Amino acid sequence: MKTSFIVTTYNVLPYLDRCFKSLAESMEPEDRVIIVDDGSTDGSAEQLDDILNQSGFGPDVERKVVLLGTNTIGGVGIAGNVGLYEALSDPACETVFFVDGDDWMEPAGFRACRRVFEQGRPDILIGGYTEYNELENTFRQPADTHLWPSAKLVTPSDLEAARNLALRMIAVPWRKFYRADFLRKHALRYPEGDFFFEDNPFHWSVCRKAQSIHFCEAVLCAHRFNRPGQTMTSTGFELSAFFTHYETICAGIRADHPAGNRNLEVLALTWLLDNMSWHIERLQVTAHWPYAAKAVQSLKAPNDQVWDATLEKFSRVPIGPMAAELRKGNISGVTAYWAQIAQIAALEARLSIFEEQMAAASEGISALSEIKAFEAIQTLHFGDSG
Secondary structure (H helix, E strand, O other): OOEEEEEEEOOOHHHHHHHHHHHHHHOOOOOEEEEEEOOOOOOHHHHHHHHHHOOOOOOOOEEEEEEOOOOOOOOOHHHHHHHHHHHHOOOOOOEEEEEEOOOEEOHHHHHHHHHHHHHHOOOEEEEEEEEEEOOOOEEEOOOOHHHHHHHHHOOOOOHHHHHHHHHHOOOOHHHEEEEHHHHHHHOOOOOOOOOOOOHHHHHHHHHHHOOOEEEEEEEEEEEEEOOOOOOOOOOOHHHHHHHHHHHHHHHHHHHHOOOOOHHHHHHHHHHHHHHHHHHHHHOOHHHHHHHHHHHHHHHOOOOHHHHHHHHHHHOOOOHHHHHHHHHOOOHHHHHHHHHHHHHHHHHHHHHHHHHHHHHHHHHHHHHHHHHHHHHHHHHHHHHHHO
8 A cells, every 4th residue: 555654843853854765674675765854944956956866766766845935824734735636636645644753653553554555455544653862861661651551452343442532542644544535525725824733633633534443552753842942842821722623623523513522522521631730730821821711712612411521531630620619610729729830830940940950069168078088198197207
């Protein structure tokens, strides 16, 4: 099956060589690679052709470079859609696979996932991946790793179970194989706008429309995070995009199910509260009020049945009571609580620095004591010899 690989790039010059070489090892003859550069300013756009030529792509692999010229608004949405247009315009394209320009492929795991996909030919296949912390030079498993035992129990015929599981998994597009005709049939695209995290509503649209979803735990790529200049180190109001995406997700559910679908609505609200849980730890104090105001609008939308069924899952974690207060419109109370949390975190950070300084000072004092003791011994030794 001919696969079109869509690689989106933006100011990732130091990482392109590894990305492209690992991609070349993963591709088969007649595959196609489409590079969409979103207005890079680090010289990578000018060097793309040279790097591609040195990456080991076979003569039968078609290469296409699209330079957008200027950085588009939002995150990957526009660049991803340009890549989809290029890929799906090719009648021979049977499969689509996304790649982040600063990540790298794991060829053996990728080929294992590809075999499963080509044997079953589902609308989508979700694969495994690993995360690489560049700042600490360490690897870790994704937060949804605990779901893989459940994936092994899902049979291809149980679409509802597969869909429910897929919607609980991390939404990133670069872990999935997409059947091209499935994307064409439903005209599936990223939402475009002045926001990030567009992969979330895209993931929901894909999973809602899919009539077959398969899984393969093999690690098909490594995702790099905590790198210099990374665009997804959000700590401010941009995180409120999740409320916009939640509304988009709910609108899609209503379009498919005019009478409502409690299961999907509960899953959508669960997704929102899960994400709010980690937002609170990151939010800058200046973003508290506007973020909370957006939260109030979204959290008032679900009916009582959906709300009660969802909140049961969060009754013993902090986000549950906070969300309940926001649903009531208690912005001042919740933001005051967040401010207290931020103050405590700042004090803990200062205490940690102080403890490190004290430990360093203690080591210095200990070393100085040892030097003085050695000097005293030398004085005694030379004094006795005189």
